[in-house]
Amino acid sequence: MPDSTHTHPDVLSLRKELLLKKQELSALLEITQAINQDTAEETLYKIFQFTLLGQLNIRRIVLYIKEERRWQCVISFGHQLADFRKLELPDEIIDTCVAGPCPTASLPLDKEWHKLETIIPVGQQDAVRAYVLIGSVQDDYANEEGSKFLETLSNILIGAIENRRLNRQRISAAAMRKEIEIAQEVQNLLFPSKLPNDTQVAVHASYVPHTAIGGDYYDVVTIDQDRFLFCVADVSGKGVPASLLMSNFQAGLRTLLRQNVELATIVHELNHLLFRNSGGEKFITVFFGIYNRATRHLQYVNAGHNDPILVPDSGPVQYLKDGTVMLGIMEKLPMLTVGETTIPPHSLLLCYTDGLTEVFDEAGTEYGEEGLLSLMARNRYLPLPALHKEMLKEIEDFSVTKNQFADDVTILSCRFK
Template sequence: MKETSLDIKDLQLNALLEVTQAVNNNLPEDDLLKIYKFTLLADLKINKLALYTQQGGEWVCRVNFGTKEDLFGTGLPDEYKELKNSLGIIETSFNEFDSVFPVYHKSKLLSVVFIQSETKLGVQNRFLNALTNIILVAIENKRLARQQMEQEAYRRELEIAKKVQNFLFPKELPKIERLQIEAFYLPHHDVGGDYYDYIQIDENRFLACIADVSGKGVPAALLMSNFQASLRALVRQTKDLKEIVTELNHTTFVSGNAENFITFFAGIYDFKTKNLEYINCGHNEIILKNGNDVVLLNDGTTVLGMFDPLPFIETKQISGLEEFFIFAYTDGLTETFNENDEDFGFDRLLHIIKQDCPKDLSDLHDQILDALNEFKGDRTYHDDITMLSCLIQNK
């Protein structure tokens, strides 16, 4: 008996050594579980086992052998999801097993193990618990390390996207007597999919635009950065809005794999001819206020990136514009909801814009934001919000 006891202890020590080396060698989870399975079969004479762990919020069977029923597709009964720590091995009537024990790491239940052995385990309980704990804690540490690496990678990706997005927006906007432009941008996440721009074409002409990409976060910001680079390159080559939009649509179609789209509005104003040419590509209604007249700039085409070629496209020209005001925005503004699930809507925005022509565009933006905050109450914003205002005084 004494030799048998020593032999068992020797087997157990060798098993623990093998498992420890496997953990130190950073073997994959599946390899660790295979070592665990064969150690129990060979050293403890366990003929039936099922090991359950949590994956994606669900309890799933990771190791199963010896049972008539395949348990890999069988969920863990609810009564075993609340097993308390330090219970040790207890009796059970689940399936074909006679014993069950929980595996904890600190205060977290890592695993529930069902077993049936040829003999009573007795003093080998401690070895079974120790072996299971080593394996499961190693797997949990791997999961946490992987999660930390993923979070770190996402954080670095986010930092890059934020830097990229900062380059999207113009560093300075004109604030001179004949042209004032003011912009406001509030991303819903750290990075968003809204974009606005001002491009001086020559001494008499400038282009102002606003855009909104479907989706949020890093992918949206990167797609929009590609869009901005394409726009600026195209404006250097041509001043034809139809040609610019056609090329932008093709670029977005290819970059977004026809899965993402961009709404876009662009206008070119000529101080010499007092002519505004614009195109609206599925964007919100852009408001032009000329004296007491309010015009909605809706003509153009559909969203960019969904169809190539575009099914239709047209630009619109408005002549004789000397002193006027344009207000552009993204749908995060009008689609802000209050506590009664009502949206802020276009009519409320238009009511503010229809008041006296603003002398200070930043004051106008503050007025709109105050109305928006009062309207939404305790509700949070659920989308990016961008406003772009242009005041032209071409006397």
């Protein structure tokens, strides 16, 4: 008769295998349930760590994943183990361990890596996306089949995290597109729909944004039958924040104009508004001009902006420099001068932002103010739309980047008749 007190070795082996499969199934269920519950990434890493520890009895676990081309340690757990979050993944692992599990002993690694026995590369889309490093592993997980299961489990985890990241990026990109659309609409509403063109003066403006939402602004506002205000501005920064600051600036400007206050008061109040809204972190350079058709008198303030160029019919050009510092960098302006001049008949005034002159050729030479003056001397009697077109064409031909300008380009010119 067979001895019933002794279990046959084959039965023991089968039981052991069944127990292992049960542990693996539990580990798999634990990970997939966590993924299906839309668990946060940090929590997923914790569940992965405790699943390997609790279900598979793996005592030392390190996980590196590739995020934006950089290897980052997201799990570092085990007795007497170094904090691998502070350690770079060695090139020896990245260059050597790509096709399957590698014993750490086979690689020339520093001593802190010796407590880990096996490196398992996890592939996603024909590239290694993660490395699972394990140590103090029970015998059942020291074989090829155990490593294969760990690779499968890690693949499920890394795949889920990658899908979440891509989904976040898609949501973020869609939100950004919507934000840009709204900001573009806001910016388009800021620009005047109609510019003066009568028997005394003609005004024309051109705007070429560097990005989808530029940081330049121009405006022309009628004050009364004879007077109108015009301005050209450049806000620090680009995108949605710049657009919002510009809309704030315009709202403040138009409110002040309706109150019929002096130009100096307008500038002081706008500076205070900008400083209050941005805390000195953003600023605006701006040129304000108020022209009186009846008296040909121009009152202006240049707040840290490029000097507008007044070209008379004959005689030297005049630069409109008087004013103050850029707006928004300090609560109170340290000084303010309101410039005044009388405009001779047939004069041309050019206001612009620095994107028009800060253009460089292949040799690194700047187009600059000299290039602009030369062009105006040759073309100053052209109709304003044709003059602007010529300016944009010339800087495009001059620039090493052609029509990919490094900054927004804004031109506002006035021809006084």
